[in-house]
Each structure stands twice: as structure tokens, then as C-alpha cells.
Amino acid sequence: MPLLNISGVQVSFPFEPYACQVTYMEKVMESLQKNVNGILESPTGTGKTLCLLCSTLAWLESRKAQTELNRQVSIASIMGEQSIQQDVEKLSKSLQSSTGLTWGGSEFAVPKIIYASRTHSQLNQAVQELKRTAYNSVKVSVIGSREQLCIQEQVRKEPNNSNKVHMCRAKVSARTCHMYNRLEDIKKNSDARSLIGNVIDIEDMVTYGEKQRVCPYYLARELKNDADIIFMPYNYLLDPKSRKAHGVELQGNIVIFDEAHNLEKICEDSSSFDLTSTDLATAIEELAKLSEKIYELTKHEDQSLVEMTDSSTMPEPEFTLEDLLRLKATLKDLENKIDEIPVPSNGKGVTKPGMFIFELLRNVSIGFDTKNFLIELLDKIINYVSQDALTGFSTKGAGLTKVCDILKIIFCRDLSDGGSMQLHMAELAKSYKVHIQKTEPKKFQKITSWATNSSTSDKTGKTLSYWCFSPGHSMVDLMAHGIKCIILTSGTLSPLSSFTLEMQIPFPVTLENPHVIEKHQVWIGTVNKGPDGVTLNSNFETRYTPTYQSSLGNSIVNFARIVPNGLLIFFPSYPVMDKCIEFWKENNIFNRISQYKPVFVEPRGKMDFQDAMFEFYNKINDPSLNGAIFVAVCRGKVSEGLDFADENGRAVVITGLPYPPYMDPRVVLKMQYLDEVKRRPNVKHLTGKEWYRQQASRAVNQAIGRVIRHRQDFGAILLCDTRFSSPDSISQLPIWVRPNVQKCQNFGQALKEITVFFKTAEQKMPASKPKKKIGIKTSPGAYFLPTTSRSAGPTNIAKAGRVSDHVASLKHIKDNSNNYSKLSIQYEGGSKASSSTQEIKRGLLGALTDSECKSPANDSQGSPFRLPPDKMVYKKQARKKITIKKRGETDSKSSAADILDDVPATVKSNHLQTAESYISEVKKVLYGDRYKMFSKALVDYKKIGDFQQLTPVLVGVFTEDSELYPFFREFYRFVRPKDKCEYDKLCKSITGTGCGYRPEDSILRKRLQTDNSLKADDITCPSKYPSGYTCECCQKNAERPFEAGCGHICCFPCWRTAFDTDKVCPVCKQPVRRRHLTAKYFAGPELE
Template identity: 65%
Template structure:
């Protein structure tokens, strides 16, 4: 493996790097070195297209730096401890360690102060499957001897026969806790036995992912969930999903320490939305009704068991204080007058505190209420043996989540600023009003991480463009940035934007023309694109309506003569089967391939890989703007405009954010093709608005130089035919 000297750090890389990989390695190390040299936060936002080895570069650079840091720390520690030897003697490592421990025990501080603290690398991604891929990548590097921990939920890690059958994650948590407390989980008991007699790390090895841990747990009949929590204590690098970092409650529950550590958010193109969602909630009439029903059942059960159960819980249940609180809350919400039933009613964020105070839910009572509600949830979910006894506790869990996250002491110096970050909205539903508490500032979560003492935050993805607007949303400084080109040659990519279809009709998928004849162009492209053709629509309703029109006017049958058509389903759990059928058609040499119709921001556009024949071309049928009539979209735009006018922070305007959302969704969709160095494909932008310079400027750096505008549909058809013929010939040589 080549040893690369990058700014004084030796990086062991698996092969000779491309130029774009060297640039990426340099930027990552620049972030990390600035932290140590200048003792200040130095964040980076780095874009590198899929197929450029981004994950490999991240792992090799951060772990090379960490390895150097650990070695230097040990040398400094030994030098400082050795200087304490008065008679000129020498100390071996065992004596040095003993002296260090004695100093720490007698003074209460770690010897050497903060300069000897070695940070941990916390690597976060969106899904467990993405994390698993990163761990597999790490196993193939020279750094596979580093200590690793992968944090997962009970969904991925629990192997108890009863608990793993429970579909509701909240119920799983309470069933698990009940069994652990009652010592009726033999897997947890086995974990405790092993922990008392040996080190978990020595049994598991250094690099382990979720599959490794679950396999080991099943074989040894020991709890994988608690093993992962133990492994993180001495880990060099910890892998976890985004929400474990962004949600303070989950950080606390999982015991995740971020102070002094380095945070990496991979696949960060969705980070804006996830940050906002982690600080938001919607409380529906159904949530309140379910919680009150659970309390009623609890009261009945507790009265029957009053002599044998926790009297404090019985007294609170009998007094009706908890059901009364929820009834009062429901009443207060119902009494909110909503004049415009379409738009709902919007109030400043501080309204939520006023509302809860009316029903005696406040910061002073928060801890008592949370403790009491969690006792109730545990009881209504399970008995001591972990068997479901009453109801699922989902309503009470929702109430606890709301109280935990959103009832907090008002800031002393910037109360108005903090309250303006959120909007409280009440919107009518069929059976009552839904209370919505929406956060419109993703920067709130970023600022929270910085305030906790994080040393460095690196955001990276294949599609972060436009970087300027993305950075503005995060509200923290990113002095180190990178927009990488692709590793492919120019003959491997074709990018064409067209303003007119085959019948000279203007291509524009706006509201007025989106259901017209403009999509007849797909017949022509289905003939000339080999194997897999992806077609992305702005939304599910647009896609479904267009396909309905295709079917009614014969276009669907015309296209099907050349390629079978598959459509992205809305429902969860249905996509895998559809994808398997699509791949079968692609892999059948007797067929011409297939078409996959999907939606920007949908499951397909966000994470599926259409490399090689699976995706030789992608058609974007329009700019996927967010729904303009959605109250949440309107309020977000209003919020940004207000913040911009008040000069509270560097903010986008509402309109800039609106355009940015469409651009980022397009960039994510076109990233489905051209997934590695030998891959090739065409990107077809079928909307007249893509011909504008402003639209092209929002595309990724690796796409912009190749964009060619076409006025005549016949010309682009001819060029696409030539592209595939010449590129296939070059690749085959």
C-alpha cells in the first residue's frame, strides 16, 4: 500500500490516489491539524462525487491523523513523567503508567492537561446499511487494527426472542428495560458475567460491525446491544446514525460523549432536514386520545392491584392528576381559534411554553412528570417478565418525548432569539386540531454541538451543492471547503438540457403544463438508451398523474415495446420487490433493459446505486420545488426572510431556500448514475428552465462543464446516440 506524506502526516492508502482523492485527503487533514495546532474549532464542508472514494479517503486520513496523535501523546506523556524523576533514573512503561495513575488519583486531574487528550472520531451516516458499508471499507485498509464501535438500536441488535418480535421501537425499549431490571433476560445476564471476568474488546477483536456483533451474540448467547455500548468506551472510531448525535436525549441515553471529539457527518445532503426534524414535533388529537386511553386502563389495573403495587404510582393514578393534565391540554388546544382552516394558525415559538404552563407542565415539573410517565409507560407496556399486558404505551411515549425535548429553561440573555427559531402552529384535522412545533433553523443543532465542546465538524457528501447556501443554513463557520471533480474522463459523461420536445412543445413541468404531451420524449429516449433508464419526477402526484396519462393515450404501451416500466411505490417494504424485478430485466441479455420511474426526494433518489447497466441515463422531468401551498414551506420561507431582515445570522432569503431545495433534489437524483471510474452515462435535463445560467450554476462542479443546451430535439437525440456508440466502443477497448 502506498505511503503518502500529506502535510507531514503519513497516510497509508490502498492504491495510488487520483488527484481528487489527494485533494480530499489534504482538506480533511487540514481540518484536523488546525484543531490541534491552533486549539480552535475548524470545520469543513467537503463535496466529492460518488465513485471518487470519499469514504475510503475519510477513514484513511482521519485514522492516520489519530494514530499520529496517539503516538505523539504517548511520547509527551512519557517525557513529562520522566522529567519528574529526580535522581536521574529511568522508568519503564509500567512505572510510568503507575506514576500517571498516582498523579491523577492524588490531584483529581489527568496528567498533562488537555494537550494529552486523544480525541475520538465519531462517524455518522444516515442509515445502518451505510454505516455497515463504511465498516467494511475500514476492514480493507491498513487501519483495521484500530478499535471500533458501531452504535445501533435494539431493532438491529436485540436477539431476545420476545423483544425482537415487537414491531414498535418504543415498546422494545421498555420490554428490554423491564427484563434487564428483573434479570429475566439471559442474554443480558450473560453479558454481565463476561464483563466481570474479561474484557469484551479482547473477545470481539478490533473492527466489528453490527452483523459481526449479532452473529457473535447469537453464537455465545450474549446481548449484542449492551456489548456495543461497552465497546465504545475504548474505541478510536465510533460509527452511529445521525439522530444519535443530533438528538440530545438519545446522546444521553446512549452515553455518547462528544466534548473534545471530531464529528464526521457522511451523506450529509439530508442534514438540514434531519436537524430541523430533531427539534420539531406534531401532537395530534389521536396522540392525546391514545395517551388518555392508556391512562384510563392503567388506573383500572392499578386499582385492582393497589395492595401490591407502587403506592406513589397508584396515588397519582387514582387522583386523576395525569389524565386531568392531558384532558386540560386537549381542551386548551381545542379552544385555540383557527379562522383560516386551510392555513391554520401560526404563533411564535414561545407560545408552546405558555400553553404548557396553563396545564402546569413547565421546567419546574418536567423531571417529576417524565419520571412518572416513564413508570406508567413501562407498566402499560410490559410486566416484570417483559410480556405485554395492557396497551402499547405509544401515546404516553409521545407525550414524554414532547416534554423531554421541548420543555426547557428559557435562556437568560438571548431568550427572544431562541424562541424565534421555532414556530408553533395549530392546524385543523378531521377529528380536532394538531399542535405543530416546527424548528426552521438547522443551525440550532449545529450550534448545540459546538456548545458541547466538539473540536471539529466535517460535513461531506457527493451532493452538497450549492455549498454557499448549504453553509448559510448551518449557522456555524466552515472555513475549509472543497468541491471535487469526478474521476471519470469527459467522454464518459453526456449532459444535455432541452427546452422543447419532439413535437416542438415547450418542456416545462410547471403546474400548467406538467400533465401535457411534453413527456412523449420518453418514447424516443427509451429507444436509444441502452439497458437501464431512470426517469425522475418532481413528486409522487406528478409521477402518478403522468403515468395515468401515458396509459390512457397509448404512450405507456409504446414505451413498453422497448423497455419494461417499473414505478417507485409509496409504501414501505414494497420497493425491494420492485427493484429485484427491475434488475432481472436489466440482467436478461435477451431484453433491451428497463425503465425505472421515481421521485426526487424519494427512496430511490436518496440512496440506491444504479451503476453500470442499471442506470445508463437519467432524465429529470422538471425542477422539484417543495409544495408552495404547504404551511410548513411557507412558514420556513417567512422565517428566513424575517431573520435576514433582522440580521441575526447569515441567512438565505425564503426564495433562495426554495430554489435551493429544488436544485439539491435534482443533484441527488442525477447522482444515481456514473458511480465509479469506469462507469459512463447520460444526464438529460428536460425542462426549459434548465437552460438558464442560474439553474446550471446550482449543479455540482463535476456536471457544470459538460452541460450543453439544445433548441432542437432531433439534435440531442442524434448526440445521445453518438455518445453511447463511441463511449461503449472506448470502454470495450
């Protein structure tokens, strides 16, 4: 790998970097060396994650070397070895200049890198990125929730995360979780890191935990102790209670927020809450039920009642009945106090300053002096009701959990010694507003089936909201814990000035990086008028008028006609999108659009959305179509996290500015709060209107980022709202598009320029690949794909010639141990165990299973784990059949089974070796989600046999780079015989070289092997003797009868026809396979 000198630090990079990548790494180094905060924007497709990891870890290595030298200097000075001391001090000064003078030359502490992103999937992608660098020997820890990591069956079944947390804690405390106990036993004899390896992600830990029956959740926490870099979601870092629960140390460490464009909202949400009357009523009901249970247990202590209530298995409560009654009275008082707050009937609610929350709680004796006792008591109660023995409470405690959480938010920071309580509360509350609003009865329903009817269920409830309006509240809190520096990075942070003001901490290092693409690869322009001359303006006054909706629809018709391949259309909100589509359908505009491209509309549901995306990509891949259109909303699922590289998205249409709902109480109060802060003396801050405009611009920028995904990509950005033409709107766009914005005064000009752009781009850019080549892709970011494979070792060299989009499967593939049986099935051929009479089903999928069962710790050595005995799938020994031959028949008519038996064992062994070698090599070049797509495709191909569904996946993962063509061609040997001819043609059309297809390759050898008895009967069984069975399909004498699992008996020709077509029983249409058939022997007269 190339070694780069970045600000005095040697950085190993996978390939020769672009200029913008060097600039980015220089800014990262500046932030680390000067020990200051940095905010860095680099467009999607410029490899910011790779640059961030390489530069940060290179600096960390230098820091480690410096601290070790500092120790040597100290030792040399003590020993009085002057010559050695001088050499070591000289080297130490050199290292000190590279790591930064602000860290001090005499410090011995090495900081940890805390890498935070929005979702676990984004973190997994960052870990996969790290595995492909020269720094894949650093010690990694990934902090996840029990939702992702817990493998204890009872805990997994809990309906919500809160229940999982408390049940897990209860089991660990009671020593009833065997996975946790096993981890504790292992830790006594070995180091946790040695068990699993250095660079691991969540999937690695879950796989290891399931195989070794060790708790992945607590294993991850153990790995955190010696980790060089810790990956975790935002909320674990920003939420004080989550930070404490996961043991996250901030003192002296470095914090990186990737995809930081979401940071503002997450900071505010993590410090806010909404407490409804439902929550309080539920908590009171829970205390009432628990009080009754505790009272019964303490009142009756005779043996019969003990046996009836099974109290011998119940945990001993750490609280008293008096504690429960007092807490219940306190919550009841709080409920009454909230009910007494007058709220106007106009539906707008009432707003109070932040200090109101402390006054309200003080009226019910809750304050800084009692909060610790209350929080500890609530934790004890929640843990108690989570015990297995209390079946009536095992999934409850939701109301008490909510009360506990809000107390932790309100009293998040303790008073310092000697400080004023009043000033302390004022400081905490200055970023907050309290809002009380009525809740309609239909929204106010009991969430627990066992709770009794409360008087509040028939009346209007209230929602008490404690909203934080300053993301800087969380950032200042982080800095107060002694963090060395914070780096924020994303592809869409513009405008940086307003973003930094919101964070309320200084950012001396800033960067707005240009893109790696050339000017001819992107066209961006404002389309102010439709083809009928109507001004396109999606403001509140015009967005629902027929004139606007018609003009916008006719514009889309023209765009669908001239834009090749995929077209994305973003609306400001769901209501606007729904109304427009409804109007288009009623006025035949939708049909006119569909004449050019099929249209998909973003659904609300998760599963429906995945199905829609799957169909969209299928239409894009269809060579008979001119692409497809996906209609979505800004801030929705499509605008962030999905990848529309190359043909998947050649243009994006933004139909309006997606401002937040203007009358929403939280939006109104946010703007009021910002205006109040702006009026304070000597304060630099956004005004409410500036923040409001910024929210729309940032959502637009995020949508724009869906199209240009890598250096070889190109596309058009159409801003179809006259408001985009204003200088203020243009200044809010990313820096890489601002200079190129075209202002089209009429629709004809826009149409002409877009047409010319695509003609020019198609001439200058590499020729489009065949449509079959496009796989199913999603990605929250971009990455750089090496053109050669590399192992996990740090010494191998990898090179890359271009930027490639980082894709992840739309389908969430779970790592389920029950899938062993699905993966241990071969397509054709097999191998016999040398030491057993039973034959293991092996082949490509068997090799795939073995490959996936490798220990992460030993993966570099290639030592596979063997499948556990209970997971192995064995072939039943074939039943011997009597073959009746005609008199005088010679052995020349040998059966198919005899032919197969003549195949040498070495041939079968070589086939197995080839399959294992193939899978082993594939794992080296496919990573994470791509390997899972490959694995899932094999399973589906075996299960369904749909060749048309298999090929797009293979094309997508193996033909992005010509270096992977051999893997594409090599797969030919594992394709089903009936599909080999078509696969050979496909391979030749894409790679230019076929697979050496021969007609005899289409002979189904597996059928000959597995159905040898059927073939023998087919050749030699005389037909003059009736079998005694009638085929239930053709109603003729079944000369060779076979019975399926459904109980129906058909002749072999009918079964063969069924297997060659739809693979269902000809009678009842239930799915059936050859292995499900049982031969029926003669039921008629005995043979002579």
C-alpha cells in the same frame, strides 16, 4: 500499501490515489490539524468514505503517539534525564506539527472519532470499508437500536421501538433478561473487547450474541467505552434524548457526518413534533386504565384477590395513585386548552410564534420548574406498564411516550445559573413556529383496541405542531458540548454557500471536488423542446396539459430508441408521474415506449419496490432485450440509495424541477421564517425563495448521481425542462458537470449529440461485459475494490486498478440461527465421521455454515466454531434392504451402493476439505452484502434448483475483476451434475477458459448414493410377484412402491419422473423430495 505524506502525516492507502483523493485527504487533515469545521463535497465514485477513514485514522494514530510522547517528556523532566528529555521533546515537536498546533503539545487526551451516517446499512458498509484498510486493528464500536441488536424473544416481538425500549429496561432492571445477566457475569472476569475483537459491525455482534447468549445491545454500549471510532446513525447524535440514552459523549471528540445532504431535514425533524388530539386522548385513556388498576390493587388486599390478579408477580409501582390522577388532570387541562384555540375553517390552520408553546404549557402548570418531575414520572409509568405481568399494557403506553418525548424536545436545554428565564425561553423558541390545524375525523382514530370510546372520537380533532426551521439549532447545540471539529461530507452538497448558511456554524475548510472521469464519459444537456416543438416546462400551469404530456412522452420514445441498456426517468412528484403514465397509456405512447424497452414504475410499498427492482435488473441482464426503463420520482427510493452502474443506467432523464409542495403549511412557514431572519441586521442567511430553489436543485443532484458510479462508467444526463437552461439553475448543479452543460435549442440537436456521445463512449471506453455478468446491485455509495484478496491482518498489501461501485443486496437477509439446517446440505459426495455411526451432511454448504460460524475474534487465525449439537443435521443410517437375485447371477452386477462403498474415505475427506478451503478463500475476497448474496444463492440453488437464478449472482460477484476468475471456475465442482455442461460453457464464454467438463461429470452421483436401495431393487427385484400396491399415478402394479409424506403411493419410475421435472407429488402436487419417500414392502403373497 502505499504510504502517502498528507500534510505531514503518513497515511496508508490501499492503492495509488487519484489527484482528487489526495486533495480530499488534505482537506480532512487541514480540518483536524487546525481544529476547525469542514464541509467537503466529492462526487459518487471518488471513494470519499475510504479517503475519510484512512486520513482520519492516520491522524488519530499520530495523535496517540504525540500524547504518549508527552507523557515520556513529563517523566524525563521529573527524573532529570536531560539527554533523553531533549530527544523526546524533539520528536514530540515533530508529532505536534503533524497533529496540529491548536491541539496543544501538553494535552494527554486522545479524542474519539464519532462517524455518523443516515442508516445502519450505510454504517455497515463503512465498517466493511475499514476492514479492508491497514487500519483494521483500531477499536470500533457500532451503536444500534434494540430493533437491530436485541435478541430477547419477548422484546423482539413488540410492535414498535418505544415498547421495545421500555420492556427492555424493565427486564434489565428486574434482572429477568438472561442475555444481559450473562454479559454482566462475563464482564466481571474479562474485558468485553477481548470477547469479540476490534473491528465489528452490527451483524457480527448479533451473531456473537446469539451464539454465546450475550446481549448485543449492551455489548455495543460497553465496546463504546474504549473505542477509537464509534459508528452511529444521525438521530442518535442529533437527538438530545437519544444521545443521553446511549451515553454518547461529545466533549473533546471529533464528529463526522457522512452522506450529509440529508442533514438539514434530519436536524429539523429531530427537534420538531406533531401532537394530535389522538395522542392526548390515548395518553389520558392509558392513565385512566392504569388508575383503575392501581386503585383495585390498593383497595383489596385479601389473599383471594391477590391470587386472582396475580399481584405477587407484579412489580411494585414507583408512583402513587395521586400522581396518576394529577397527571391525568394536567393532560385533560392541556387537551381543553388546545380545543379552545380558535382555528379558521378554511383549512389553513393558525400559526403562533415559538414562545406560544411555553405560554400554553404554563397555563397547565408545566414549565422548567416542573418538567423534571413530569418526565421522571412519565418514564416510571411507561416502564411499569411495560412489565410482563401487566399483559393488558405490555404493548401500550404509546400516548404517554409521545407526551414524554415532546416535553424533552420543548425543554431540551436547562437554564444556566444566573440567567434570565424569559431570555432563555426566547432563545430556545427563536427557531420555532407553532402551528395548529384541524384534523379530519377519518384521520383521527383510536390506536388502542382496549380504549373506551371518547367524546373526542366523534368530533374534529386538532394537531399542535412545534416545528423547528433552523438545522443550525441542532448544530449549535452540538458545538456547545465541546466538540473539537465537525466534518460534513457527501456527493451532493452543492451549492455549498447556502448549505453552510443553513448550518449556522463556521466552516473554514471547504471543498468541491471534481470527478475522476474524463469529459467524454458524460454528456449533460438541457432539452428545452420535444420532437413536436412544444416547450418542455413542468411547472404547475402546464404539467397536466395534454400538449405537455404528449410531447414529453414522445421525447421518451426517442430516448428509449437511442440510449443503450438502462434508462432512468425521474418525475418531480408521484402525482405528476401517475398522471403522465395514465395519459401515455390512454394515447398509446406507453406501448410505443415499451416496444424499445420494458418499463417499470416505482411502486409505493417496500416489498413491491424490491420485486420491481429485481425484475428490472433481470431485464437488463436479458441478452435478448435492449435494456429496460425505470420510472421514479425525485426524493424517492430510486433517487437515493440505489446503484445504476454501467449497463444498469446509461442515461437519466430529469423531467422537471422537484420543488417542495408550495402550499404545504410547513413549507410556507419555513419560507416565512427565513425571510424574517434575513431581515435581521448583520445576519447572513438564505431567503425563502433561495431555500425553495435549493431544495429542488439538491434533489436533482441526488438523482444525477445515480448514473456515473466509478471511473470506467459513462452515461448521459438529460434535463428535460426549459427552466434548467437558466444560469441560476446551472449554478446549482455539481461542480463536475457545470462546465459541460449543453443547451440544445431543438430536439433534433439533442438527439444527434446524444447519439454521437454514445458511439464515442463505446469506442473509447472498455468493451461492455456480457450481460450475464451483471448482478443484482444496490448501493448508497461507492467504494474501491482491491484486485487481490487480503486477510484481516494489517501487513498484507492490496492494490486496486479501478473504482468499483459499492453494491448491497436488494433482499434483506436475516441472520437466523434456524438456517443451520438449510446450509448443512451437500450437493454431491460426503464424509463419514470417524468416531460416530451417524454421518453429518457436509459439502459446500456445510463448509459455508462452518465458515459463517467463525468467531470474529479468531477469524484471522482461521479457528472455526463447531456447530452446536442442536443445530447439526445428521444423516439417518440407510435402511438395509433384501435384494433378491436370479439364480446364477454373479457379483459382477454389483449395486450402485456397492460401487459407492468402494470409494476410499480419503476421497470423501478431500472433497470436504476442498469445500471448506473454497469457502474460506471466498470469505477473504467477498465482503458484507456480496458474501450474503453468494450464501443466499447457494441456499436457493439447493432449495429450488434454479440454475438460471444462480448464475447471475455468481457472475456478478466473481467476474467484476479478472483476479476473481479462479473462484468462478472452481465453483464448477459444486454445480449439480445436470448443470455442469452449461456452467462450463458459461465460464468459457466469460473467462476464456472452461472448467474441464467431461460427459461423466453429468452422472448424478448423489442419486446413486442416497437411493442405493432403489437402484438395487431396480436391478434385481423380480417382476413376477405383485407388490400388493397400485401406483396412484400410472394406475399399474407398483413393483417398487414408495410412499410420500402426503400419504400417496407411487411406483419408482413415476417418482423418478416427478423428481426430474417439477419435484411435486404426481397426485396432490405437494412439494416432495427423495428423502421424504418411504419404501413399501410387499403387501401381496409371501415370497417362495
